Amino acid sequence: MNRQLQELAQIDRLVHEPARLMIMMILNDVGEADFLYLQREGEFTQGNLSSHLSKLEEASYIKIEKKFKGKLPLTVCRLTPKGREAFRSYSRSILSALKGI
Amino acid sequence: MKKAPTMDNPGRRAAAYWFEDGLPELLAGLMFFVCFLVLLAASLRWINYVLLMVLWNVGIIFLLTLPAWGWKVLDFIKTRLTYPRSGYATPPGDPGPGQDFFCDLLGKRKTETILTFRTPPPPKTNVTNFGFRLQIIFILAILAYFTPFCTKGWSVALVTLAMAVVLYLITRRDAHAYTWVSVLPVALAGLLAAFLDLPPNIRTIIPILILSGWLIVRGLWLFVRFLRTHPNLGQLNGGRL
Numbered sequence: 001m002n003r004q005l006q007e008l009a010q011i012d013r014l015v016h017e018p019a020r021l022m023i024m025m026i027l028n029d030v031g032e033a034d035f036l037y038l039q040r041e042g043e044f045t046q047g048n049l050s051s052h053l054s055k056l057e058e059a060s061y062i063k064i065e066k067k068f069k070g071k072l073p074l075t076v077c078r079l080t081p082k083g084r085e086a087f088r089s090y091s092r093s094i095l096s097a098l099k100g101i
Numbered sequence: 102m103k104k105a106p107t108m109d110n111p112g113r114r115a116a117a118y119w120f121e122d123g124l125p126e127l128l129a130g131l132m133f134f135v136c137f138l139v140l141l142a143a144s145l146r147w148i149n150y151v152l153l154m155v156l157w158n159v160g161i162i163f164l165l166t167l168p169a170w171g172w173k174v175l176d177f178i179k180t181r182l183t184y185p186r187s188g189y190a191t192p193p194g195d196p197g198p199g200q201d202f203f204c205d206l207l208g209k210r211k212t213e214t215i216l217t218f219r220t221p222p223p224p225k226t227n228v229t230n231f232g233f234r235l236q237i238i239f240i241l242a243i244l245a246y247f248t249p250f251c252t253k254g255w256s257v258a259l260v261t262l263a264m265a266v267v268l269y270l271i272t273r274r275d276a277h278a279y280t281w282v283s284v285l286p287v288a289l290a291g292l293l294a295a296f297l298d299l300p301p302n303i304r305t306i307i308p309i310l311i312l313s314g315w316l317i318v319r320g321l322w323l324f325v326r327f328l329r330t331h332p333n334l335g336q337l338n339g340g341r342l
Contacts, residue, residue, distance in 0.1 A: 029112035030190045037118075037188025041111065069180040074189055 008097040015090040032078035116193035116276035123323025130316030144302040186331035260308045261291020
């Protein structure tokens with residue numbers, strides 16, 4: 001079997017899920033964003049977003065921090081180095097597999 | 102023909118998001134209005150030469166350092182008005198094209214093709230050089246103030262036309278771009294002001310007044326639209342999400 005296709009079979013399924021992929025793509029491009037921004041951008045429901053963020057946090061792909069800006073509490077999410085690497089590795093696998101199409 | 106940049110990628114959307122509430126334009130407009138008042142006071146000799154020079158130098162330092170601290174002031178206001186309504190994302194970098202140039206020259210920018218929502222242009226164009234472009238327009242207006250021919254009536258129309266063209270050209274590929282229709286009022290206001298019978302020393306500062314008025318009106322319009330379309334979710338949900 002083609003090596004690129006073999007790679008495709010080993011992609012990170014945690015990243016591959018569309019909603020989580022969307023969250024990781026947003027965080028990769030934006031840097032850090034709060035819960036409300038992610039909810040708005042991805043058109044997630046609160047429960048759906050919470051569940052996906054929890055899974056990403058469990059895998060240490062994102063870091064969720066509760067911080068304050070003035071008196072406003074913010075739940076800020078950002079990619080960890082491990083998450084960024086997982087995302088890049090996923091991107092490389094997908095892009096190289098789809099290159100020939 | 103080059104395709105116009107889209108808002109499809111999160112980076113550009115986040116950069117545009119910074120301007121969605123109109124606060125950057127509103128504050129820049131107010132700042133220019135203060136500049137207009139200082140120049141008006143100088144033109145009408147309400148303040149003496151020494152005070153004028155002090156204000157002038159403070160103004161120059163203020164303007165040159167604007168990109169460094171301007172976003173912090175905005176962030177402070179947005180924390181109270183914008184983030185509770187539509188969320189927080191990292192403010193867009195505002196390094197100005199010069200910094201981009203030096204990063205490229207020194208090879209400091211590492212690029213890698215990764216899966217992204219992005220369509221060209223490349224990531225570095227995600228930044229929106231709002232402070233930088235306002236500096237250019239302001240310098241144009243100030244140059245007009247010192248140019249002798251700008252005491253003529255038609256010069257106001259010419260300077261505002263130049264400001265409108267520069268505004269359009271330098272922002273057309275930004276995440277927060279001005280269309281030619283949106284900058285048209287600047288040129289039209291200048292044309293209208295050319296027919297007014299104003300003293301020559303006042304005529305030279307009219308472009309700054311037009312620029313500040315345009316920014317304030319535009320900022321207010323965006324701000325009201327933002328407040329209407331984004332209710333305070335924090336309050337609706339009893340404090341926070």
